[in-house]
Amino acid sequence: MICSGVDVETGQPIEVEYERTIRAVRPGSVTDRYICPSFIDIQVNGFAGVDYNSPATPASEILRSIEVIRSTGVARFLPTVITGGPDDMLGALRNLARITSSAIEGFHVEGPHLSPEEGPRGAHPLRWIRVPDIAEYRRWQDATDGRVRIVTVSPHWDNATAYIEALASDGVTVSIGHTHASPDQIANAVAAGATMSTHLGNAAHAMIRKQPNYIWEQLAEDRLTASFIVDGIHIQRAFLKSCIRAKGVERSVLVTDASSPAGAKPGRYHLGEQAVDLTEDDHVVLAGTDRLAGSSLRMHHGVANLMKLAQLSLREAVRMATVNPARAANIPGRKRGLVVGERADVLVFRVENGEIQIESNSFIEP
Ligand SMILES: [Zn+2]
Numbered sequence: 001m002i003c004s005g006v007d008v009e010t011g012q013p014i015e016v017e018y019e020r021t022i023r024a025v026r027p028g029s030v031t032d033r034y035i036c037p038s039f040i041d042i043q044v045n046g047f048a049g050v051d052y053n054s055p056a057t058p059a060s061e062i063l064r065s066i067e068v069i070r071s072t073g074v075a076r077f078l079p080t081v082i083t084g085g086p087d088d089m090l091g092a093l094r095n096l097a098r099i100t101s102s103a104i105e106g107f108h109v110e111g112p113h114l115s116p117e118e119g120p121r122g123a124h125p126l127r128w129i130r131v132p133d134i135a136e137y138r139r140w141q142d143a144t145d146g147r148v149r150i151v152t153v154s155p156h157w158d159n160a161t162a163y164i165e166a167l168a169s170d171g172v173t174v175s176i177g178h179t180h181a182s183p184d185q186i187a188n189a190v191a192a193g194a195t196m197s198t199h200l201g202n203a204a205h206a207m208i209r210k211q212p213n214y215i216w217e218q219l220a221e222d223r224l225t226a227s228f229i230v231d232g233i234h235i236q237r238a239f240l241k242s243c244i245r246a247k248g249v250e251r252s253v254l255v256t257d258a259s260s261p262a263g264a265k266p267g268r269y270h271l272g273e274q275a276v277d278l279t280e281d282d283h284v285v286l287a288g289t290d291r292l293a294g295s296s297l298r299m300h301h302g303v304a305n306l307m308k309l310a311q312l313s314l315r316e317a318v319r320m321a322t323v324n325p326a327r328a329a330n331i332p333g334r335k336r337g338l339v340v341g342e343r344a345d346v347l348v349f350r351v352e353n354g355e356i357q358i359e360s361n362s363f364i365e366p
Contacts, residue, residue: 003346003362004028005035008318009337018344020364025338034314037338038075038345038361039299039321042150042253042329043108043198043227045080045271046260046294052079053272055091059099066103068263072298073321073356075345075363076105078149078329080257083111083124084272086136090143092272097144102366105331106149109140110198113163114178115154119205122178123286123293125274132163141170148172149329152198154179155189168193173329176224178203179214186217190224196328199257200226200243201235202292219246225328227253230305231297233283241310249312253328254302254320259284259294300349300356308354 005028007014015028016035046052050065069077081092093107111124113132121129132153140148150173153160164174176189177198197218204215218224226247228240234257235243244252256262260269261278268287269276271294275287278296286293299321306317326334333343348359 001344001362003035003348003360004030005033005348006031007338008034008036008315011315014338016338016346018346018362021333021344022338022340022342022346025340033348033350033359035338035346035348036318037322037334037342038347038363039073039303040105040325040329040331040334041069041074041077041256041258041299041321042325043080043110043255043257044069044077045082045258046269047258047262049260049264049269051260051270051272052096053081053084053088053092054270055088055095057095062096062099063101066101070103070361070363071358072263073300073303073347073349073358073361074103075347075361076103076331076334078106078108079104080108080110082272083114083128085128088272090139093140093148094143097147100366102364106147106329107140107144108150108152108329109148110152110177113153113157113160115156115180117180117205120154120178120180120203122203123271123274123291124178125272132157132159134163134166137163137167149331150175150196152177154181155185155194156181160185161188161192164189164192164194171330175227176218180205181214183212183214183217186214186221190221195223195225197224197226199229199234199255201239202229219243222251225251225253225324227255227328229257229295229297230254230302230309231256231282231295232305232309234292234295237309244310244312249316249319250324252320253325254299254306254317255325256297256299256302257295258297262294262296263298300358304354304356314351
């Protein structure tokens with residue numbers, strides 16, 4: 001198989017020959033479209049009306065949602081299970097783990113060991129917020145054949161250090177998020193092996209002291225890669241631009257944090273046990289409130305938004321959607337870009353009026 005276009009990374013027209021991996025990359029002649037690795041989204045709670053947080057979601061529905069996700073340029077993603085009852089979280093992971101698709105690279109568990117405080121907690125249900133529990137983490141791994149890749153935790157808990165060390169020693173990416181942790185607690189988390197910040201700037205108090213605070217601490221810590229929900233709703237333009245400049249593009253990752261209404265019509269949906277509404281202006285909120293509960297963002301729109309809102313180049317924006325998430329979540333076959341030996345997830349697209357128009361998204365099946 002061969003795909004052609006202008007290499008986003010070098011600006012040169014290339015031809016990529018591939019089967020399950022990339023076999024050859026050589027000079028090409030097609031200049032009216034771009035070519036890059038397909039996107040990787042490391043935080044997806046649901047899509048196309050399908051809720052990944054319900055243990056009862058049928059496999060056929062999950063497979064249908066994957067087709068819609070692929071139409072947004074994504075080849076691989078981490079279905080994300082948020083805070084819920086222990087049996088529901090385990091059930092949701094087990095339900096997702098039985099799906100055979102090359103699109104599901106592993107899982108992200110966001111919670112339940114998060115901040116109970118209003119603001120940092122975001123839309124995670126208070127009654128299920130609980131103390132870090134390594135035994136519970138082991139049950140998640142047993143239920144998924146060891147495929148939990150990222151766990152988001154708040155390091156304010158007394159036993160957070162031991163928890164983070166245990167997960168990091170398994171090769172799991174520990175991400176700081178939904179937290180009100182002190183500077184010392186954040187420093188201890190990083191020393192214990194935390195390497196990421198989950199949607200930095202969201203899930204925070206509406207008012208925080210100017211310094212020190214948990215946003216500056218994470219922003220200034222070069223050992224933390226940060227993810228951002230770039231839908232133009234969750235974080236304001238100046239904050240996004242400042243964060244990416246402080247972190248550097250290499251330590252910045254685009255995520256959708258999409259929940260079930262993403263890619264569906266406005267109306268009522270579910271996120272685990274909670275009802276959520278997709279409003280006419282694309283906000284996903286806990287039903288009847290203005291509290292954000294994930295997004296309706298699609299990855300190709302996020303890439304375009306990075307160019308518009310943070311003034312990134314196409315090359316920088318694509319890096320935040322491909323090699324950077326692969327490095328952050330330790331995803332094989334994608335850490336180097338479109339080079340021989342990497343996995344044959346190849347995306348061809350055009351840019352029209354600042355928007356990404358997907359032409360083709362090639363991916364391998366298991
Ligand atoms: Zn979150």
